[in-house]
Amino acid sequence: xxxxxxxxxxxxxxxxSPRAFHVVGQPALIFKGSSFPLTVAHLxxxxxxxxxxxxxxxxxxxxxxxxxxxxxxxFHAIEGQPLNFRALLDSLRTxxxxxxxxxxxxxxxxxxxxxxxxAVFPPSRKEDPRAAPQGVRAKxxxxxxxxxxxxxxxxxxxxxxxxxxxxxxxxxxxxxxIHCYAPLRGRAMAGVSGDVxxxxxxxxxxxxxxxxAGCYRMVEDIRDLPADVRSKPAQIYLSGERVVIEAI
Amino acid sequence: MAKIIVVTSGKGGVGKxxxxxxxxxxxxxxxxxxxxxxxxxxxxxxxxxxxxxRRVVYDFVNVINKDARLxxxxxxxxxxxxxxxxxxxxxxxxxxxxxxxxxxxxxxxQQELGFEYIVCDxxxxxxxxxxxxxxxxxxxxxxxxxxxxSVRDSDRILGIxxxxxxxxxxxxxxxxxxxxxxxxxxxRVEQGEMLSLETVKELLGIPLIGVIPESESVxxxxxxxxxxxxxxxxxxxxxxxxxxxxxxGENRPLRFISTERTSLLRRFFGG
Numbered sequence: 001x002x003x004x005x006x007x008x009x010x011x012x013x014x015x016x017s018p019r020a021f022h023v024v025g026q027p028a029l030i031f032k033g034s035s036f037p038l039t040v041a042h043l044x045x046x047x048x049x050x051x052x053x054x055x056x057x058x059x060x061x062x063x064x065x066x067x068x069x070x071x072x073x074x075f076h077a078i079e080g081q082p083l084n085f086r087a088l089l090d091s092l093r094t095x096x097x098x099x100x101x102x103x104x105x106x107x108x109x110x111x112x113x114x115x116x117x118x119a120v121f122p123p124s125r126k127e128d129p130r131a132a133p134q135g136v137r138a139k140x141x142x143x144x145x146x147x148x149x150x151x152x153x154x155x156x157x158x159x160x161x162x163x164x165x166x167x168x169x170x171x172x173x174x175x176x177x178i179h180c181y182a183p184l185r186g187r188a189m190a191g192v193s194g195d196v197x198x199x200x201x202x203x204x205x206x207x208x209x210x211x212x213a214g215c216y217r218m219v220e221d222i223r224d225l226p227a228d229v230r231s232k233p234a235q236i237y238l239s240g241e242r243v244v245i246e247a248i
Numbered sequence: 249m250a251k252i253i254v255v256t257s258g259k260g261g262v263g264k265x266x267x268x269x270x271x272x273x274x275x276x277x278x279x280x281x282x283x284x285x286x287x288x289x290x291x292x293x294x295x296x297x298x299x300x301x302r303r304v305v306y307d308f309v310n311v312i313n314k315d316a317r318l319x320x321x322x323x324x325x326x327x328x329x330x331x332x333x334x335x336x337x338x339x340x341x342x343x344x345x346x347x348x349x350x351x352x353x354x355x356x357x358q359q360e361l362g363f364e365y366i367v368c369d370x371x372x373x374x375x376x377x378x379x380x381x382x383x384x385x386x387x388x389x390x391x392x393x394x395x396x397x398s399v400r401d402s403d404r405i406l407g408i409x410x411x412x413x414x415x416x417x418x419x420x421x422x423x424x425x426x427x428x429x430x431x432x433x434x435x436r437v438e439q440g441e442m443l444s445l446e447t448v449k450e451l452l453g454i455p456l457i458g459v460i461p462e463s464e465s466v467x468x469x470x471x472x473x474x475x476x477x478x479x480x481x482x483x484x485x486x487x488x489x490x491x492x493x494x495x496x497g498e499n500r501p502l503r504f505i506s507t508e509r510t511s512l513l514r515r516f517f518g519g
Contacts (some may be wrong), residue, residue, distance in 0.1 A: 101336045145410060147407075148410075149400050149404040150404045150407055150408075151411070165453060167401065167403050169404070
């Protein structure tokens, strides 16, 4: 209780007071660069009803994936069209998805995004995600050393070629395909910007997690993998929404 | 130029300090002027394992802060000629280590005091102390127990060695890593209770420099404050001697990696 006779007296330091935890010389904010795999949702229509319907179906298919997923909205296909922005955000949030920002919209869409507190991401280099495989790609990223536990390698805009092994506890990501000429034991994500044609190829499949364009398959136990692909050459691709693992 | 070797592992309790003491003593026994530097600021142990805890006056931190000269802080080993150790501070915190400070001390050890080998005993973990211990390394001994958590942590450290060492930052030839498997028990491997040597090698993919068998003599030696390499009757001591010889380029076949029975048969058939 504050002392009424001394109204301007600040509360004393003690256990529980935030001051008790203040460390002299330590900055209040420590900024560190970091990169996160984000899901991008490409809007193909401004029809709120259709968006809501498709979203409900999607979330029902993989509720765990969408729970607390951070999302970037890509407006490329609906550029210049009138959009009920607020309704879209409400609909996403109702389904547990958190829209973080917008990219590839027209000037007024981007201005509205800002006013709604969303981040404005720079336009993507690719014209259309669906046309990406045919379009101009970045040079493949080549890794000659092993990718070890705790490391993350991302090939932006193209393929990732791995000559060393990818160890358990590491993560390899590519906008294009992933080619691994050694044991693949970590997490592999191809087509992370939404290229559904992307594939993962490996000489020795022992991965913990496989994903193509956001559709994924977890491998909790390596013995869950069929014998014809376990520790053998394999490719992983999408057939519709299904992640197919196939011997090569 | 002296060679800087870090003994590291990520995981705690796998045998880093035991290895640092024995490896350093082994190099000195072969006539090389060697210093073992304890980087475990605040939790120093190397002085106990090397049996010189009562002769520590100044420490690494005093030298970095210029409170003492390097010569005053170095502790000379009483049993092994050419062997010295630089103790960590027990009362300070790892944040007092700075790259400039460590660089200056290492430079002095090499240029003015003529050390041939600097063995850095890393603390566990991947925080500042461990990163500082490996930063200046030319070569690394990655101590690993034959169990999955230790292998995973060693892998993590190998990643840090290849990305965050001075050699990596300055675009020099990368740090040369060696795998040292400790606490190896062939009987338990046969029972399926431990990872086999082959599996550990396969998972980490770096050259093997030795295998130290699980042995009571290691604990006894630690309690006595004697590097186990000085116990020539113990298997662990002999295995550490082999490690030092291999490090210096000698060819020594692996020992104590199969169960007793097989090794007897092998002796008969000369395998």
